[in-house]
Amino acid sequence: MITGSSPNRWVSGPPAGRRTGWSPVRVPCGHTWTCGTLTDRTVGEGRPSAPCVSEPARRPRRRPPVARRHRRVGYCRTGVFRGFIGVRRTGVRDESRQLVVAVDGPSGSGKSTISRRVAQALDARYLDTGAMYRAVTFAVLRDGVDLRDADKITAVAEGLRLGIGTDPLDPHISVDGIAADREIRGPEVTRAVSAVSAVPAVRALLVAQQRAIIAASVRIVVEGRDIGTVVAPDADLKVYLTASADERARRRSSENAASHAATAADLARRDRLDSTRAADPLRRADDAVVLDTTALGIDEVVERLQRMLEKVTA
Ligand SMILES: Nc1ncnc2c1ncn2[C@@H]1O[C@H](COP(=O)(O)OP(=O)(O)OP(=O)(O)O)[C@@H](O)[C@H]1O
Numbered sequence: 265m266i267t268g269s270s271p272n273r274w275v276s277g278p279p280a281g282r283r284t285g286w287s288p289v290r291v292p293c294g295h296t297w298t299c300g301t302l303t304d305r306t307v308g309e310g311r312p313s314a315p316c317v318s319e320p321a322r323r324p325r326r327r328p329p330v331a332r333r334h335r336r337v338g339y340c341r342t343g344v345f346r347g348f349i350g351v352r353r354t355g356v357r358d359e360s361r362q363l364v365v366a367v368d369g370p371s372g373s374g375k376s377t378i379s380r381r382v383a384q385a386l387d388a389r390y391l392d393t394g395a396m397y398r399a400v401t402f403a404v405l406r407d408g409v410d411l412r413d414a415d416k417i418t419a420v421a422e423g424l425r426l427g428i429g430t431d432p433l434d435p436h437i438s439v440d441g442i443a444a445d446r447e448i449r450g451p452e453v454t455r456a457v458s459a460v461s462a463v464p465a466v467r468a469l470l471v472a473q474q475r476a477i478i479a480a481s482v483r484i485v486v487e488g489r490d491i492g493t494v495v496a497p498d499a500d501l502k503v504y505l506t507a508s509a510d511e512r513a514r515r516r517s518s519e520n521a522a523s524h525a526a527t528a529a530d531l532a533r534r535d536r537l538d539s540t541r542a543a544d545p546l547r548r549a550d551d552a553v554v555l556d557t558t559a560l561g562i563d564e565v566v567e568r569l570q571r572m573l574e575k576v577t578a
């Protein structure tokens with residue numbers, strides 16, 4: 265039975281590779297998800313109650329008309345509950361069918377910017393998985409843990425209470441109940457995050473939480489490094505955003521006072537670590553659409569994704 269002493273375990277399902285014979289729970293939220301709050305409503309061995317929901321859904325989910333209420337429950341091949349799979353009728357767009365968009369790519373390729381814009385256009389949720397790895401890294405640094413000590417890093421990850429908002433207009437993150445939006449973007453966290461995200465147990469924990477958030481969303485755009493390959497291999501649309509290293513450094517350095525050369529070096533270091541780690545490295549999914557944005561403006565990239573989505577949802 266789960267107790268509150270290890271709050272981040274089993275929130276949304278077993279870590280990758282662990283099979284317990286039960287399916288992840290579907291939670292009726294759509295807004296803020298606070299991982300790790302297990303209550304005494306824990307159901308059965310190893311099965312948590314729905315994680316705590318700290319804000320109401322922004323908009324109540326619409327009940328489909330009677331003719332469309334006939335649904336079958338679907339489980340994708342990863343075992344993640346995909347919500348209700350709508351009965352498709354020729355020429356009719358099924359608004360209640362779950363839609364998952366996976367956006368991966370190297371640092372500074374525009375994943376966050378584009379994903380938020382696309383999520384707004386779709387009236388969808390938005391999940392920044394990089395923010396989750398950054399939040400764990402923030403806690404690891406806060407606790408003075410050695411970045412080479414995978415066991416201690418894992419213990420920090422298991423013990424922290426991570427709150428992640430999925431509103432594309434106002435994504436926010438909290439660590440142990442305290443807002444950490446600014447802190448997780450600081451240079452110390454950026455320097456250390458690739459070491460923390462390379463720890464397999466940390467990945468297993470966060471991937472399980474990410475899958476549960478996806479499962480609870482009707483429409484969601486998820487961005488990161490392993491979304492199309494690991495987190496949501498059955499996503500409806502997978503996009504691998506890229507841009508030349510020089511352009512990515514130009515974009516990033518224009519955001520702050522750092523020099524182009526220093527920014528380029530930091531991006532190259534992070535890309536190398538993220539794409540060469542053993543666990544779930546940054547990699548384009550075989551069925552992802554590659555979009556090189558070097559010569560494209562933000563609006564053009566958003567429009568291209570919207571056109572791809574029109575084909576997927578037609
Ligand atoms: N197509 C584009 N044209 C010009 N600038 C862009 C484009 N896409 C994104 N940008 C800008 O590039 C910068 C980096 O974008 P963003 O933060 O979205 O990248 P990212 O892939 O999420 O990075 P990271 O993985 O490091 O979080 C931002 O300043 C953003 O406004």
Ligand SMILES: Nc1ccn([C@@H]2O[C@H](COP(=O)(O)O)[C@@H](O)[C@H]2O)c(=O)n1
Pocket residue numbers: 371393394395397398457458459461462487488489490491534538
């Ligand atoms: N799916 C993911 C997302 C991120 N990471 C790691 O987090 C770092 C920060 O990501 P940002 O998108 O916020 O820059 C990134 O460098 C990766 O180390 C990951 O491993 N998997």
